[in-house]
Amino acid sequence: MSVDATTVRRIAHLARIAVSEDEVAPLQGELNAILAFVEQLGAVDVMGVEPMTSVTPMAMKKREDVVTDGAKADAIVANAPETEDHYFLVPKVVE
Amino acid sequence: MTSLNELTLAEARDGLKAKDFSATDLTRAHLDAMEKARALNAYLVETPDRAIAMAEAADARIAAGQARPLEGIPLGIKDLFCTEGVATTAGSKILEGFTPAYESAVTANLWRDGAVMLGKLNLDEFAMGSSNETSAYGDVVSPWRRAGSDAKLVPGGSSGGSAAAVAARLCLGATATDTGGSIRQPAAFTGTVGIKPTYGRCSRWGTVAYASSLDQAGPIARTVRDCAILLGSMAGQDARDTTCADLPVPDFEAAIARGVKGLTIGIPKEYRVEGMSAEIQALWDRGAAMLRDAGATLREISLPHTQYALPAYYIVAPAEASSNLARYDGVRYGLRVPGKDIAGLYENTRAAGFGREVKRRIMIGTYVLSAGYYDAYYVRAQRIRTLIKRDFEQAYASGIDAILTPATPSAAFGIGEKGSGDPVEMYLQDVFTITVNMAGLPGISVPAGLDAQGLPLGLQLIGRPFDEETLFAAAQVIEDAAGRTKLPAAWWA
Amino acid sequence: MTAAVNPKKLIKGGLHDWEVVIGMEIHAQVTSRSKLFSGASTEFGGEPNDHVSLVDAAMPGMLPVINEECVAQAVRTGLGLKAQINHRSVFDRKNYFYPDLPQGYQISQFKDPIVGEGEVLVDLPDGESITVGIERLHLEQDAGKSLHDQNPTQSFVDLNRSGVALMEIVSRPDLRSSEEARAYVTKLRTILRYLGTCDGDMEKGSLRADVNVSVRKPGDPLGTRCEIKNVNSIRFIGQAIETEARRQIAIIEDGGTISQETRLFDPGKGETRSMRSKEEAHDYRYFPDPDLLPLEFDQAYVDALAAGLPELPDAKKARFIESYGLSAYDAGVLIAERASADYFEAVAKGRDGKAAANWVINELFGRLNKEGRGIEATPVSADQLGAIVDLIGEGVISGKIAKDLFEIVWSEGGDPRQIVESRGMKQVTDTGAIEAAVDEIIAKNPEKVQQAKEKPTLLGWFVGQTMKATGGKANPAAVNALLKAKLGIE
């Protein structure tokens, strides 16, 4: 499988990465080189093989239902580019 | 007397204990070396004040007879580990200015044991790369040069800053991470020792994620023993990481003396790849002979799905990365580039904040997860991963204790030499290391000699899950037999 | 489900009748102290970003660790829905960008949910009942909250809700009217509240419905559906369905077609409108979350949770009918809230069940409704109401006096027996006194006596007169018997 320019733009948008027109062609080439490389996987017989979900088989650890965190709004917003009253600010979202 | 930063970590530890020198002296020696080595671009951030304060505290503890396992040992930290109050960038513009309010589990373990932080080490952006040329903060220059040449070489990647700093004696050891070979390949390129432990041996909590099911932290150091000491501190259970194993940490340092007598070492025929250089083949044969001479039995084995590990990796890792890196959106931390609306802000921020290789992997990952392609790519790759792991399980079930392979297909290459047109050329760097990540196994890279141009070459040993001890034992045999690689003199200073 | 079409439920169109087909996705907030994957509080409200951990804010390197209570709550709910409990389920990432979704993905369960198929028995007001199929229940994270009216150019993001555990309960498209849909949500809410797995507080957003609506000619295959997002009251669910069904019918009857889309119900305007912002083609790129292992447990775990479940509404209703002799309707009213059912049982204990139900439903609930209070806020305790019922049963007071007594207890409190004693409310059972009153009335009204012999229904008039003469305290049975004897009515 290979991607065309339209697909490159669609993926870029899905990934929320702005791509200028002159970036599309080189990206398309690079993505297609990778896709060509992974093409060989089609040759493997995977019938009846379970996809791997956890590389180290073990039981999932769980937490007790207790409040152990929070009450640190200062730290939560400390690195934010724009805040007000401990809110994160973003350009107005229209719903 | 050799200057203090030339000591091995174990020697420094013993010297501190014997009060031959102070932790402050040791730290200052490193800070001086770092200052003179800025041309290597190994450190992104130096933390001299913190280092001195930690060293002074260490001296106080040593004086009080309360030294901890790593008391006063100066270390470099790959800038993928979040460090409380110290900028953490993951080598990316998108995290410029980010100062975590928390300390990664691995580094916290090191500080708990008394280690001293010298600074944050350069890396490929988000650990995506094999040459340390994708860092947003410039390439790392290897302390190594080809004989008779002053062409700049890569230190390997993504833990290139860690490997270069260790090789250039800018720290006694460094933290690193390995998703497809990012500890073992740079270690091999720089004549240092690096171990990627079993997936789940070290907590991933507080380490910036690249590909969650593959990422593992481990140390790079100048000797097998030093790696064993460091891993002993870095590893351990952590309730905050569901994938971290609830297993006690063995005494790795004790394991290095075990030898390989009675062990069966597998030589996988599929690693004899087409076009392998005679030099690498010879190195591999020498390594096998060293183990045989030390009492191991060698047996050829088959890992039939080896060739599929690399392509499968380039589906699984980018897929996870595309999702892991979605949080870098200009809202809560890091870079923000305005746009005409929220989508524009996201797109502009991520376009400006991510480098080329990162964007490429995010896009491949987005594509292979997208509707209509998920089964053909992602699910198929995960099935192949099961097959790769099964290959290893069968080998171990047949009585193999560890597997010996080359660490890299070649010695270090020059900056700018590879991967500019076709990204796959660079990806092939990890052909021997990547299977180990796909199967979640431990793998160690140990220097075993130099190539014709005088550059170091490494061998890799792959172990059973959670059997790093056998790897340390076997690696020590190779280190003893091959002799420790003589690191380059400080031409940069 | 291929139930026969009920003509009463069809909607009249301009050309012919239409059947509306409804399926629901209910998001129910799991009752837990801390979030699904972090130790931050789930408490409602709070200062902005105060109930937020580093995990909830998706700081680099942060990892989710699952809350065992949320798992238990999902299993309890599955049991309450008579559903299949999956011993192995998987958490997936649903990837999309939104300011209130800090990770850039929601951790949810896509392919392998914790709970599979189940069912809910729904009683309708007309006495009929339907079985609504449950397709699945899965656990997932709630998103944060964006405030849009703080500032003309910016939205404010608060992550206090981010990461709170939700159960998404997906029904089959088995509902055929807005009334059925409302009854379904009501019943589901009752079950969740019995189980204690969700408080069902729709005002606080603890229960939100996404309603899938389509219309078709009876017998036709399913039409194209529209999803009305986040409807937050049972009343609005009904209105939204009606409005949306009529909109779709109008379009189709005009020769148009329905395009599958996400819509929003505006209760103020009484219309649904397209959510253009959500209309962008979504591709969620689900894949198993590599930070989490599969969620696995054994049957013993499920059995232990099952053993700890309370009696559920359907079982309770059956038992009320069986052991108290109640009508299905009364039993249904009493079990709607666990607290009401408990109250009723306290009143009914050792007493006549029907009488107790009568007093609880007619007097107490009637009075509570009038004041807009819930059972938790009743001023009349089960003991007090029980004493009133006893006083009637013992013949100490009449039913009429009992209502006065109830009123006094409601507003002043106190022990009903003492009130009856101290205020002289006991009914007169001394036949001598009643007889004197009866004799006097008969003597004063000879014509009526005459008429009553021909028309026995006039007895009621004499009863009334007697009661009046005795200040309402005469025992009605005694009055009746005496009058019948003296008037010679059989």
Ligand SMILES: [Mg+2]
């Ligand atoms: Mg690498």
Ligand SMILES: [Zn+2]
């Ligand atoms: Zn949902």
